[in-house]
Amino acid sequence: MKNHQRRAHLLIWLAMTPALAGLVWLAVLTRPAAAPLAGFVEPR
Amino acid sequence: MGHGYQAIKWYPFKRGYDGWIAAFVAVFIAVFLVGLYAFAPPGQFYSPVQALMRATGSCAFACLTIVLCIGPLARLHSVFLPILFNRRHLGVATFLIALTHAGLVLFWYHYGGVVSPALSLLTSNTAYDRLAGFPFETLGALALIWLFVMAATSHDFWNSNLGPGLWKALHMGVYGVYALIIGHVALGALQRETAPAFLAMVLSSLGLVSGLHLLTALVSRRAQQASADEIDWIDAGPALDIPENRARIIQPISGERIAVFRYAGKISAISNVCRHQGGPLGEGRVIDGCVTCPWHGFQYRPEDGQSPPPFTEKVATYRVRLDARRHVLIDPTPLPPGTATAPALIQEIPA
Numbered sequence: 180m181k182n183h184q185r186r187a188h189l190l191i192w193l194a195m196t197p198a199l200a201g202l203v204w205l206a207v208l209t210r211p212a213a214a215p216l217a218g219f220v221e222p223r
Numbered sequence: 224m225g226h227g228y229q230a231i232k233w234y235p236f237k238r239g240y241d242g243w244i245a246a247f248v249a250v251f252i253a254v255f256l257v258g259l260y261a262f263a264p265p266g267q268f269y270s271p272v273q274a275l276m277r278a279t280g281s282c283a284f285a286c287l288t289i290v291l292c293i294g295p296l297a298r299l300h301s302v303f304l305p306i307l308f309n310r311r312h313l314g315v316a317t318f319l320i321a322l323t324h325a326g327l328v329l330f331w332y333h334y335g336g337v338v339s340p341a342l343s344l345l346t347s348n349t350a351y352d353r354l355a356g357f358p359f360e361t362l363g364a365l366a367l368i369w370l371f372v373m374a375a376t377s378h379d380f381w382n383s384n385l386g387p388g389l390w391k392a393l394h395m396g397v398y399g400v401y402a403l404i405i406g407h408v409a410l411g412a413l414q415r416e417t418a419p420a421f422l423a424m425v426l427s428s429l430g431l432v433s434g435l436h437l438l439t440a441l442v443s444r445r446a447q448q449a450s451a452d453e454i455d456w457i458d459a460g461p462a463l464d465i466p467e468n469r470a471r472i473i474q475p476i477s478g479e480r481i482a483v484f485r486y487a488g489k490i491s492a493i494s495n496v497c498r499h500q501g502g503p504l505g506e507g508r509v510i511d512g513c514v515t516c517p518w519h520g521f522q523y524r525p526e527d528g529q530s531p532p533p534f535t536e537k538v539a540t541y542r543v544r545l546d547a548r549r550h551v552l553i554d555p556t557p558l559p560p561g562t563a564t565a566p567a568l569i570q571e572i573p574a
Contacts, residue, residue: 182478182479182480184391184501185440185443187395188436188440189436189437189440191398192433192436192437192440193437195398195401195402196429196433196437198402199402199405199406199429199433200426200429202405202406202409203405203413203422203425203426203429205354206354206410206413206414207409207413207422209354209355210355210413210414210417211355211356211414
């Protein structure tokens with residue numbers, strides 16, 4: 180692995196880790212607890 | 224397009240590897256199904272298709288997590304190198320399981336309507352402006368398309384034709400796929416599944432994958448700082464401390480890493496970057512007189528960095544010498560790829 184690729188990996192994960200953790204956190208916070216089927220397309 | 228197709232060569236290790244993948248998938252799906260029905264909250268019902276949908280989706284997610292962990296694990300310890308070899312097989316398996324998951328979704332939720340199932344999937348929900356009820360299926364579909372691209376180009380034929388740079392860039396898209404899948408799961412399954420096990424699965428995957436990549440980067444930076452005391456020649460330490468037929472990897476202040484190999488009473492230094500896919504040559508061994516890449520077995524002669532005929536790959540070489548303490552000294556300026564340079568002889572005691 181070349182040095183610039185190694186740096187790219189580091190930057191990608193430094194950026195992605197908080198972004199993805201934040202997304203999961205937001206998604207759980209906005210979960211509609213009273214409507215367990217929300218977000219799913221019902222069978223036709 | 225001057226590279227010919229070579230059929231995949233099967234041998235016991237590769238068959239065993241695929242056998243372990245198949246066994247893992249079967250056990251995962253079986254355990255998941257048992258757990259899903261055994262621990263389903265009261266009032267929660269899963270039809271067999273829905274349960275399989277969950278099982279295959281979770282299995283593909285688990286496989287992708289393992290695929291992403293293999294790289295940093297292999298860099299942290301050589302004991303993981305065997306699973307790095309043929310990692311692409313696990314990648315292709317991930318695509319096939321994800322494809323099964325997508326097929327079940329299309330069949331169960333979108334088949335039999337007035338519009339085609341794929342169109343129904345992409346158009347039945349267009350609420351892209353909010354998180355609750357977000358059309359998470361689109362994220363999964365995009366991830367599946369990219370998984371297909373990577374699976375279809377995983378053979379060395381495509382690596383040769385696209386070139387290592389483009390091929391690597393294409394396959395680095397796996398990080399994008401992982402981000403899409405996290406979004407797909409967080410905005411999809413996690414909206415409905417309130418059991419903590421589902422959230423724990425997503426968070427442990429994210430923690431494992433991110434943590435391992437960041438830890439590897441940290442270890443790599445420390446190694447770089449440790450060898451920053453070069454003046455002209457780099458002191459690579461005592462020659463006899465390098466295990467026979469193995470290497471020590473040196474990071475100069477500028478430039479690529481250098482793999483310093485000890486073999487047959489000699490010391491040679493070549494670039495640490497394999498021409499095939501950028502594998503770490505310094506983590507490989509000297510086999511039959513050639514440095515052998517731990518990733519896919521590409522070979523180079525240590526004296527001149529050239530692959531043995533009929534292969535034509537070449538890597539940069541470096542001048543080496545021993546000082547009076549029998550420490551290996553490396554000239555950090557790379558010689559052009561394939562340039563022969565005299566190895567240092569360990570038996571000779573320099574004046």
